[in-house]
Amino acid sequence: MNIALFGPPGAGKGTQAKELSKYYNIPHISTGDILRANVRDGTELGLKAKQYMDKGELVPDEVLIGLIRNRLSESDCDTGYLLDGYPRTIPQADALTDILNEINKPLDAVINIEVSDNELVKRLSGRRSCACGESYHVMFNPPEKEGICNACGAGLYQRDDDKEEVIRQRLAVYNDKTKPLIDYYDDAELLVNIDGSGAVDVVLNDICNIMDKFK
Structure with missing residues (x-):
């Protein structure tokens, strides 16, 4: 099964991709x-x-x-792949389509994880970090003592790119640049929209129901 995952920052795309890669034993391919x-x-x-x-x-x-x-083109992609973070523009999508057809590994589906901007802001703005590398969330994974890292006892901080005004700007850019791609793959009859606002395991199950069709 050859799948591309779409979704805005904070939609849980990376978390889902890791689980899907393990479950289906196909490589998670991130451009980064x-x-x-x-x-x-x-x-x-x-x-x-x-x-x-x-x-x-x-x-x-x-x-x-x-x-x-x-x-x-590597052999571990012969039974499928999970493409994450690519394409991001129409020219990239056109080039990708040409390459996938050339190597006979065309996409089976493009799964788009949909989450409202307000929910994404809540998820991303609640993240807290520590210099030691530990990370927390004020709602979903709070530290034992507010503002203090469980691991090293240092104070936690909010990254600049997790502040609400920055998040909303990132989402505006994403929505502006991604809408043409959503239409592109919808016109190609490859797009499947998934509600990403639920619990991680619920969203994972919904995605698996889609991917199982291409086993």
Whole structure:
């Protein structure tokens, strides 16, 4: 089964992808992971990507799609894959479609996890972090003592990108850029919308019901 996962920041896409990857024994393919692995291994495309990353610039589509192509051509993707975080633009979607057809691994479905902006703000703005690497949530995973890390006793803090005004800006950008892609895959009759507002296990079960059709 060949699946792409869509969803805004805070929708739980990464959490679901990890569980789905284990359950179906197919690789979870994240563009961020691919970039880091190629830079670490010093591949030709990785070195090209690093030139842009070191300057704080976006990696060009032609480099990124080359990395995606190489990863999807690996043997562990022969029985399926779970693509996370790609594509993000119509040109990327067009290039991906061409490559997937060329390597005979076309998408079976694009699963879009839908969550309201207000719910996403509540989820993301409640996150708290510690310098030691531990993370918490004021509602869903609070520390034993308010504002204090269970592991090291240091004070917790809210990351700048977890503040409400920043979150709403991120969501506005996501909604603006993603709507054309939603329409793109809906027109291709690949889009399946999933209600992501429920508990993690409920959403996971709903996604599995979709993916089971492509076993």
